[in-house]
Amino acid sequence: MPVRTAELADRAAEVLRANDLGDMTAAAPRLYPHMWSWDSAVIAMGLARISVPRAITELRTLLRAQWSTGMIPHIVFADGDEDYFPGAGRWDSRSAPTAPRHVATSGICQPPVHAIALRAVLDAGRRAGGAERAAAEDFAAESFDAWLAWHRWLATARDPDGRGLVEIHHGWESGMDNSPRWDAAYAAVEPGEVPPFQRRDTLHVADTDERPTDDEYRRYLWLVEQMRRVRYDDDAVRETVDFRVGDVFMSGVLAVAGDVLADIGEELGRSAGAAESRDIAARFRSGVASTVDPATGLARDLDLRSGRWIATETVAGFAPLFSGGDPALLAAQRELFWGPRWCGHPALAYALPPSMSAAAEGLRPRTYWRGPVWPFLSWLFGWAFAHHGDAEGAERIRAAGLAQLAGGEFAEYYDPLTGEPLGSHRQSWTAAAALDWAAWGLGESPRRPPPPVTTPRSRCPARRSSRRAGSTRAGSRRPGRPAGASRAVPSPARTTSGAPCTGAVRGRR
Numbered sequence: 001m002p003v004r005t006a007e008l009a010d011r012a013a014e015v016l017r018a019n020d021l022g023d024m025t026a027a028a029p030r031l032y033p034h035m036w037s038w039d040s041a042v043i044a045m046g047l048a049r050i051s052v053p054r055a056i057t058e059l060r061t062l063l064r065a066q067w068s069t070g071m072i073p074h075i076v077f078a079d080g081d082e083d084y085f086p087g088a089g090r091w092d093s094r095s096a097p098t099a100p101r102h103v104a105t106s107g108i109c110q111p112p113v114h115a116i117a118l119r120a121v122l123d124a125g126r127r128a129g130g131a132e133r134a135a136a137e138d139f140a141a142e143s144f145d146a147w148l149a150w151h152r153w154l155a156t157a158r159d160p161d162g163r164g165l166v167e168i169h170h171g172w173e174s175g176m177d178n179s180p181r182w183d184a185a186y187a188a189v190e191p192g193e194v195p196p197f198q199r200r201d202t203l204h205v206a207d208t209d210e211r212p213t214d215d216e217y218r219r220y221l222w223l224v225e226q227m228r229r230v231r232y233d234d235d236a237v238r239e240t241v242d243f244r245v246g247d248v249f250m251s252g253v254l255a256v257a258g259d260v261l262a263d264i265g266e267e268l269g270r271s272a273g274a275a276e277s278r279d280i281a282a283r284f285r286s287g288v289a290s291t292v293d294p295a296t297g298l299a300r301d302l303d304l305r306s307g308r309w310i311a312t313e314t315v316a317g318f319a320p321l322f323s324g325g326d327p328a329l330l331a332a333q334r335e336l337f338w339g340p341r342w343c344g345h346p347a348l349a350y351a352l353p354p355s356m357s358a359a360a361e362g363l364r365p366r367t368y369w370r371g372p373v374w375p376f377l378s379w380l381f382g383w384a385f386a387h388h389g390d391a392e393g394a395e396r397i398r399a400a401g402l403a404q405l406a407g408g409e410f411a412e413y414y415d416p417l418t419g420e421p422l423g424s425h426r427q428s429w430t431a432a433a434a435l436d437w438a439a440w441g442l443g444e445s446p447r448r449p450p451p452p453v454t455t456p457r458s459r460c461p462a463r464r465s466s467r468r469a470g471s472t473r474a475g476s477r478r479p480g481r482p483a484g485a486s487r488a489v490p491s492p493a494r495t496t497s498g499a500p501c502t503g504a505v506r507g508r509r
C-alpha cells in the first residue's frame with residue numbers, strides 16, 4: 001500500500017539508521033556492505049536532513065580514504081565483511097604506494113558528486129544554526145583543499161590532454177557499470193589470466209538477470225588485474241589498461257561540482273582555490289558541449305582506444321543538464337528529456353529518466369544499468385534542474401520520484417514500464433533521495449530549502465548490531481538464515497562520532 005510522504009521520510013530515515021556502520025553507511029544491507037564513493041555523497045546529503053554531524057562524519061570517513069594523488073576511491077571497505085566480491089584482498093590497495101595505509105580501498109574512482117553533498121551539509125548546518133552551523137562551516141573550511149585535490153586529480157591524471165573529458169579505466173568508475181555505453185569498449189577487451197573467483201552479488205538479488213553476466217564480470221576482473229599489477233600507478237595504468245573511455249556524464253558532474261566547490265571556496269575566502277575550481281568547471285563544461293551529437297541532441301562518450309564516439313541512447317546523454325552552459329543547448333536537452341523518447345514516453349510507469357531510452361532498441365527494463373530507473377539519479381537530475389534555475393522541472397521530478405518510492409521498498413532500481421522495485425531493497429542512496437525530496441516545501445528547490453521545523457530528537461538504533469538488518473526480500477536472504485533472523489532489535493545508541501541522530505526529518509512538508 002502506498003505510504004504518505006511524511007511516513008515515507010520516517011521509513012527512509014530508518015533505512016539509513018539500519019545501514020549505519022558507525023562512521024560510514026553501507027550502500028545496501030547485503031549486496032553492498034561497504035562504503036561506495038558516490039553513494040556516500042548522496043547519503044550524506046540525505047543524512048543532512050536528519051543530523052548534520054552524522055552527515056559530516058560520512059564525508060570525513062570518505063576523505064580519510066583519499067589517496068595521496070587526490071583520488072577518492074570508489075569503495076572504502078568496512079572492516080571484516082567478506083561478503084562482497086571483489087573485496088579488499090582482490091583489490092590489494094595497499095600494494096599501491098599512493099593508497100592510504102590505515103584503510104583498505106578499491107583502486108579506481110566514481111563520479112565526483114561530493115561537492116553537491118558538501119553544499120547540502122553546509123546549507124543544512126546554516127539552517128539549523130548554533131553548533132550544527134559551526135560544525136558544518138568548520139568542516140567545509142577543513143575539507144575544501146581535499147575536495148579541490150580530488151577535482152584536480154581528475155582534471156590532470158584523468159584528462160592529461162586537457163580535452164575536458166574525464167578518462168575512465170573501468171565501467172565501475174562511471175557508476176553505470178554495465179550500461180550499453182560500454183559495450184563496444186568491453187567488446188575490445190580480451191580478458192587474460194585472472195585468479196579464480198566466485199561472485200557474491202548474484203546471491204543477493206531475486207533474479208540474476210537483474211545483474212551483469214559472468215562474461216561481463218570476467219572483463220571487469222581482468223581490468224582490475226591489469227591495474228593491480230602496476231600498483232595503480234596513474235601513468236602506468238593509462239599505458240596498459242584495456243579500457244580507456246572519455247566519460248561524458250562524469251565530466252558533466254565534474255563541471256557542475258567544480259562550480260559548486262568554487263562557490264563554497266568564495267564563501268570561505270579561498271580565492272585561489274575557488275578560481276582553480278572555476279577553471280576546471282569551465283574546461284569540462286566545454287568538453288561536454290563538444291560531444292553533443294547533432295543528429296540526436298545527446299552528449300556522447302569517446303572511446304579513447306578506438307577514437308570512436310559512443311552514441312548510445314542512455315541517460316548519460318543528458319550530461320549538459322549537469323554541466324550547464326549554452327542556454328540553447330540546455331533548452332534543447334530539456335525538451336528531449338521531457339519528450340516522447342524519454343520521460344514523456346507513453347509506456348513509462350512514472351515520468352522519470354530510465355537508464356536507457358524506453359524507445360531504444362535493446363532496452364532491458366529489469367537489467368541494472370540497461371533500462372531501469374535509478375531513484376538517486378532522478379534525484380541528481382532534479383538537483384541539477386534546480387541548480388540551473390528550473391524549479392518547475394525539479395518539482396516535476398520530485399513529484400514523480402516520490403510517487404515511485406511510495407511502496408516503501410527503497411529499491412536500488414525500478415522497472416521503468418511496470419514500476420516494479422528491483423535489485424537490492426533498502427538501498428541507502430534511494431532512502432537519502434526520499435528524505436531530501438520529502439523535506440522540500442511546496443514549490444521549493446534544494447537551493448532554497450524551507451526553514452527548519454525542528455522536532456524533538458529521538459536517539460538512533462544500535463549501529464553494529466543492525467549491520468545485517470535490512471532486505472528481507474525473498475530470494476535475497478543469505479543461504480541458511482531463516483526469514484527475519486537477521487532483524488536487529490533497535491536500541492538507543494549514538495553514532496561512534498558521538499553525534500546524535502534525530503529520528504525525525506526537519507523541514508519536511
Ligand code: 2M8
Binds near residue numbers: 032036038039
Ligand atoms: C553498483 O556497482 C558495484 C561496483 O562498484 C557493483 O555492482 O558491485 C553501481 O550501481 C554503482 O553505481 C554503485 O555505486 C554501487 C553501490 O550502490 O553498486
